[in-house]
Amino acid sequence: MGRLIRLDRTGHSTVAEWNGTDGDGSAVAVEAFREELERGMVASVSYADGTAEVVRELPLDAELVVLRRPIAGG
Amino acid sequence: MDAAPATARGAAAGGGLAEASRLHWREDASERTLRRDGRRWTAWTAWIGGVFVVPGALLIAIEPLTFPAAAICFAHAWAVPWIQARRGARQVVPIGSERSAARRAGADGGAEGVALGLLGDLVGHAERDLLRTSGLALQRGELGAWLVGEQGAILVRSRGRRADCWCVRVAETGELPAGDRVAHLLLALREDELGFAKVANLGFSGATWRVRRQLPGRARPALDAARRAARENRCGVNHSG
Numbered sequence: 627m628g629r630l631i632r633l634d635r636t637g638h639s640t641v642a643e644w645n646g647t648d649g650d651g652s653a654v655a656v657e658a659f660r661e662e663l664e665r666g667m668v669a670s671v672s673y674a675d676g677t678a679e680v681v682r683e684l685p686l687d688a689e690l691v692v693l694r695r696p697i698a699g700g
Numbered sequence: 701m702d703a704a705p706a707t708a709r710g711a712a713a714g715g716g717l718a719e720a721s722r723l724h725w726r727e728d729a730s731e732r733t734l735r736r737d738g739r740r741w742t743a744w745t746a747w748i749g750g751v752f753v754v755p756g757a758l759l760i761a762i763e764p765l766t767f768p769a770a771a772i773c774f775a776h777a778w779a780v781p782w783i784q785a786r787r788g789a790r791q792v793v794p795i796g797s798e799r800s801a802a803r804r805a806g807a808d809g810g811a812e813g814v815a816l817g818l819l820g821d822l823v824g825h826a827e828r829d830l831l832r833t834s835g836l837a838l839q840r841g842e843l844g845a846w847l848v849g850e851q852g853a854i855l856v857r858s859r860g861r862r863a864d865c866w867c868v869r870v871a872e873t874g875e876l877p878a879g880d881r882v883a884h885l886l887l888a889l890r891e892d893e894l895g896f897a898k899v900a901n902l903g904f905s906g907a908t909w910r911v912r913r914q915l916p917g918r919a920r921p922a923l924d925a926a927r928r929a930a931r932e933n934r935c936g937v938n939h940s941g
Binding site: 631633634635636637638668670672676677678679680692694695696697698699700 | 716717718719791808810811812813814815817818822824839840851852867868869870871872874875876877879880883884885887888890891892896899900901903
């Protein structure tokens with residue numbers, strides 16, 4: 627079961643969920659993912675070793691993909 | 701989840717911070733640039749000390765009765781570096797501190813709790829306890845040990861002797877809860893440590909003890925933990941470049 631969440635004013639919101647690489651859920655998730663990226667969000671996948679990676683295509687084998695806003699120097 | 705060193709995996713895979721790649725006019729960050737900037741800060745601090753201490757000492761040597769004026773010079777020599785360290789330490793903003801988003805008027809307690817829950821899931825077990833007590837997230841990196849707050853981060857390096865204070869934040873915070881602000885920065889740091897250092901603005905670099913005494917009391921154990929992590933050489937693997 628994969629989950630795409632967006633960090634927002636509520637803490638975080640679930641944008642899409644999917645089960646495996648096939649089915650309607652994954653197609654909807656891919657579309658929602660693209661829309662979020664077009665809105666300027668950055669997608670990140672965390673790994674068990676504490677690292678993370680920016681992704682530009684939705685990895686359907688990931689358990690959790692986090693959408694965050696860009697950062698900037700203060 | 702273990703908190704192993706953040707790596708340049710994202711950058712190596714061509715998926716580094718887009719925020720960093722957009723800053724084409726800025727020099728890429730590396731261990732070399734950090735060491736150079738650290739030396740510049742040390743030289744600047746020594747210069748400030750000299751600029752005020754030497755005239756003060758000369759005044760006393762020429763006429764001891766000018767001691768009050770000399771004292772003002774000495775006070776400046778002490779105060780300017782103190783203010784710089786204070787400014788650097790205050791940029792970080794631990795969760796729950798005076799300037800935290802969690803304490804702003806109209807903060808949503810429910811959202812703050814949800815954000816803290818997610819942030820707790822992102823960090824390791826030991827780091828979770830430290831986050832709860834200090835309001836700062838500890839992340840071991842290849843440059844050193846990082847402490848991430850809502851509006852900045854402290855990098856402890858040189859085996860715990862030097863602390864660099866970075867000003868970096870979510871570009872459009874909106875009404876983001878405090879935990880999410882830290883989660884944004886933590887994810888970006890994990891994605892591309894060097895890119896993170898390129899995006900962030902260095903506000904101070906100096907001895908770790910100078911930063912420690914400017915932090916809120918509850919945040920000091922986090923700096924001590926970062927010093928230990930840096931000293932134990934559990935981070936500090938060389939980056940290329």
